[in-house]
């Protein structure tokens with residue numbers, strides 16, 4: 001398990017190309033737009049060292065449990081704890097912490113047989129990369145969604161041949177990839193990128209049917225991040241979350257990136273690309289991480305809500321209690337129940353013990369609807385308080401300091417404490433960071449229709465059919 005300092009040293013000036021507003025970033029670890037999340041990740045690497053609850057032993061070495069292939073209920077519990085570790089360090093506000101894609105790579109390696117079907121060298125590549133990633137405790141990000149050029153057409157019928165990433169050249173020592181993927185969250189601060197497709201490819205898409213990994217420093221690989229919110233945050237007091245927990249989202253441009261064969265998991269195999277996430281259980285494990293992370297965020301939200309209700313003298317008013325209970329606590333408890341039930345009813349597939357796929361997919365589908373109501377509930381609670389807030393500077397200015405201290409206080413909190421609480425909430429509800437958070441929760445897995453289709457596929461419809469058949473045979 002590696003130290004935070006080693007993580008930072010690994011991504012600092014390693015030759016990666018990140019172009020923000022057209023300008024190259026020299027050192028992503030110190031750039032104001034990326035230093036915050038880099039620090040968070042580094043400190044969580046440090047905190048994991050020596051914590052036996054979120055580690056496991058293999059081949060005489062201790063590894064983070066994010067690399068643990070779950071083969072028992074105990075393993076699943078250990079994975080839940082490691083996901084909580086990463087989520088608690090950022091209050092669930094960073095979705096693509098290292099444990100997300102580690103879940104995918106781990107499932108791939110545990111089910112190498114799926115990749116072996118195209119030739120054992122592909123299974124070998126998956127396992128070899130998994131071992132390296134695990135032994136070095138790498139932070140792997142991923143880009144599996146192509147640009148929204150024309151969603152009505154498959155990859156090979158887009159207006160240009162390599163808008164979606166595909167194989168531009170095949171060489172003796174590897175393949176050359178050209179094209180772009182729409183979003184890779186956290187890629188700017190990660191070690192490796194996993195590149196493939198999550199939405200099914202169609203017949204004719206052979207050139208695009210790839211799964212590969214590449215270091216962020218690969219020649220020809222460029223990241224175009226959206227503007228980081230920390231760069232527009234005036235202070236940590238005014239933007240407490242934007243300033244620290246913006247994990248960055250990046251367009252990935254591949255200008256003829258060479259990928260050696262050992263980093264190729266799938267090559268020109270449409271069926272395998274389409275099956276890889278579902279048949280290996282990677283999709284379930286990654287979404288399980290996402291639900292656990294989201295639960296931590298909900299716990300944080302519930303804390304903010306009750307603290308604000310207390311501060312404004314609302315928490316003893318029954319209609320407000322009902323609002324807090326129905327709109328926030330119910331959601332929090334229901335999600336916790338889904339997470340725990342998924343773990344309590346695992347499904348074993350080829351030796352891999354997965355949290356109940358039907359519960360996990362139901363959680364993802366419901367969560368992306370409920371989160372919209374959650375945001376409305378917080379707005380109801382905050383009222384005008386979210387808008388009537390002084391800036392950090394107003395506390396320092398002689399002209400305003402006295403009034404600011406007097407008129408922004410509540411019955412129980414000083415002005416600074418009340419305003420800090422409100423700013424935390426507004427950064428979750430109303431700022432640009434907040435808008436991105438909502439979009440993330442709605443789309444991190446898939447659009448609603450795809451998430452719902454997954455529920456359809458994983459649900460046990462037979463149970464209901466049995467009732468119906470019984471009801472048709474009255475005794």
Ligand SMILES: Cc1cc2nc3c(=O)[nH]c(=O)nc-3n(C[C@H](O)[C@H](O)[C@H](O)COP(=O)(O)OP(=O)(O)OC[C@H]3O[C@@H](n4cnc5c(N)ncnc54)[C@H](O)[C@@H]3O)c2cc1C
Nearest residue numbers: 142143144145148183184185439440443445446447448449
């Ligand atoms: C903040 C954020 C972070 C992300 N991070 C990552 C990341 O790290 N890595 C990564 O690979 N991806 C990432 N994504 C991308 C994510 O995987 C996609 O947004 C998601 O898969 C949905 O695809 P899309 O955005 O292309 O939506 P589209 O497929 O373009 O769909 C958009 C909308 O069009 C409609 N629609 C489209 N097709 C249909 C259809 N067949 N039937 C009915 N309606 C339809 C629906 O209303 C749908 O909501 C991220 C997205 C966001 C917002």
